[in-house]
Amino acid sequence: MIDLKAFSFFNTLPSRELDKIKQISRFKKYASGTVILKEKEDVSDLIMVVEGQVSVIKTYGQKKSTLFTLDPGEIYGEVEILNGTKCLTTLIGYQEFQLIYIPKDFFLRLIGLYPGFAKETRDLYSRRGQILLEEGMSKSQLGKVVTFFNVKGGAGKSVISSNVAVMLAKYWQKKTVLLDMNLAFGDQAILLSLSQEKNIHLLTKAKQPLNIKRIEEQLTDHSSGLKVLLPPAVPELAELIKPEFVESIIEILKNHYDFIIIDTHNQLSDLELKVLENSDLIMLMMTMELTFIKNTKILLDLLGRLKIPKEKIKVVLNRAFKSMGLEPSKVEKSLRYAISHFIPSEGNIVVPSVNHGIPFVLSKGSDGSAILLSVRKLCARLTGEEIEKGTWNMFSLLKEVFGL
Numbered sequence: 001m002i003d004l005k006a007f008s009f010f011n012t013l014p015s016r017e018l019d020k021i022k023q024i025s026r027f028k029k030y031a032s033g034t035v036i037l038k039e040k041e042d043v044s045d046l047i048m049v050v051e052g053q054v055s056v057i058k059t060y061g062q063k064k065s066t067l068f069t070l071d072p073g074e075i076y077g078e079v080e081i082l083n084g085t086k087c088l089t090t091l092i093g094y095q096e097f098q099l100i101y102i103p104k105d106f107f108l109r110l111i112g113l114y115p116g117f118a119k120e121t122r123d124l125y126s127r128r129g130q131i132l133l134e135e136g137m138s139k140s141q142l143g144k145v146v147t148f149f150n151v152k153g154g155a156g157k158s159v160i161s162s163n164v165a166v167m168l169a170k171y172w173q174k175k176t177v178l179l180d181m182n183l184a185f186g187d188q189a190i191l192l193s194l195s196q197e198k199n200i201h202l203l204t205k206a207k208q209p210l211n212i213k214r215i216e217e218q219l220t221d222h223s224s225g226l227k228v229l230l231p232p233a234v235p236e237l238a239e240l241i242k243p244e245f246v247e248s249i250i251e252i253l254k255n256h257y258d259f260i261i262i263d264t265h266n267q268l269s270d271l272e273l274k275v276l277e278n279s280d281l282i283m284l285m286m287t288m289e290l291t292f293i294k295n296t297k298i299l300l301d302l303l304g305r306l307k308i309p310k311e312k313i314k315v316v317l318n319r320a321f322k323s324m325g326l327e328p329s330k331v332e333k334s335l336r337y338a339i340s341h342f343i344p345s346e347g348n349i350v351v352p353s354v355n356h357g358i359p360f361v362l363s364k365g366s367d368g369s370a371i372l373l374s375v376r377k378l379c380a381r382l383t384g385e386e387i388e389k390g391t392w393n394m395f396s397l398l399k400e401v402f403g404l
């Protein structure tokens with residue numbers, strides 16, 4: 001039985017309304033690759049994803065672009081319903097997925113009755129409306145800023161962010177830049193075998209105002225085609241880098257790169273907050289340990305209070321192995337968040353790659369491995385281009401890589 005309380009979108013509603021939603025809504029299961037709604041069709045219900053993942057795709061002339069994907073607990077349709085328009089996008093679900101259809105009139109009634117719910121919906125509307133109602137591609141053509149974050153160390157932020165960045169640059173041929181925002185003790189120079197001659201500190205000394213040419217003069221080239229902005233050569237210079245300066249770097253890079261991948265330090269100071277505010281996606285990295293789960297839950301609550309939109313945050317479970325001693329579905333319930341990605345533990349591939357300074361996505365030793373597969377899937381979701389009918393959600397990936 002589906003527990004609607006597990007979905008934070010309904011947080012502001014009393015239990016009796018959740019019971020009513022269950023009674024009057026339709027629940028439907030679909031096979032992977034099913035188109036649920038097409039552009040210009042009527043939207044008569046608010047849709048919520050219960051299981052699986054749904055891609056939201058918009059056509060611009062001849063080109064299709066995946067605007068975002070919906071994980072369990074995320075809704076679709078509020079912009080069309082509140083705006084009185086036909087469907088603005090096409091929705092396709094992946095893996096076996098399940099949806100709830102909440103009738104439009106019932107949804108509008110809830111908005112009228114519960115100010116907290118109305119606010120939640122209005123906030124989502126104002127963020128999404130900008131993207132969905134836009135005619136041209138201008139906004140969606142800007143580079144995507146993807147930040148790997150957690151306040152607890154050792155989740156794999158650095159290792160996974162560098163491998164994702166290298167893969168996007170080399171195999172997807174995306175113009176990609178990696179920012180190492182662990183300004184005092186960043187690891188990217190080591191992970192990618194780069195010299196720190198060029199770095200963000202030297203950029204502060206460049207002639208202002210900043211422009212793309214000045215930024216690129218301080219980017220270091222990696223053999224994969226990736227460009228990297230490295231931290232200052234010595235830790236004591238880190239505090240000279242101000243959050244507003246980093247924000248202006250991100251703003252400029254967005255106009256010139258497809259992806260800005262950001263590795264961060266384990267804290268939530270003004271710098272991290274600025275980075276998170278300027279991110280399109282926050283990959284909240286965690287491992288399957290109780291301490292991580294506890295901290296991640298506190299962090300998710302805090303990000304909510306700081307008004308970081310929920311749909312930006314994707315929980316990534318790293319270093320997963322066959323017998324984790326904890327059920328992923330229980331973790332999702334306790335976090336009130338779906339786990340979006342899953343990366344297996346493969347010390348025999350990761351450790352040598354770190355020690356040699358060669359990302360594992362480039363090394364022969366990782367060919368055919370589960371960790372390579374999972375990073376490829378993560379990149380496929382980021383680019384939105386390879387919409388394969390294969391496995392998307394983490395449970396199916398668990399099955400696939402462990403043969404469960």
Ligand SMILES: Nc1ncnc2c1ncn2[C@@H]1O[C@H](COP(=O)(O)OP(=O)(O)OP(=O)(O)O)[C@@H](O)[C@H]1O
Binds near residue numbers: 155182318319345371
């Ligand atoms: N999927 C994985 N399988 C095996 N080992 C992993 C995996 N991911 C990360 N590791 C190992 O975990 C360690 C921590 O990873 P990493 O340095 O990327 O974490 P981090 O979140 O950046 O940590 P910090 O907060 O200290 O910067 C690394 O030594 C790496 O070898």
Ligand SMILES: [Mg+2]
Binds near residue numbers: 157158182264
């Ligand atoms: Mg790190």
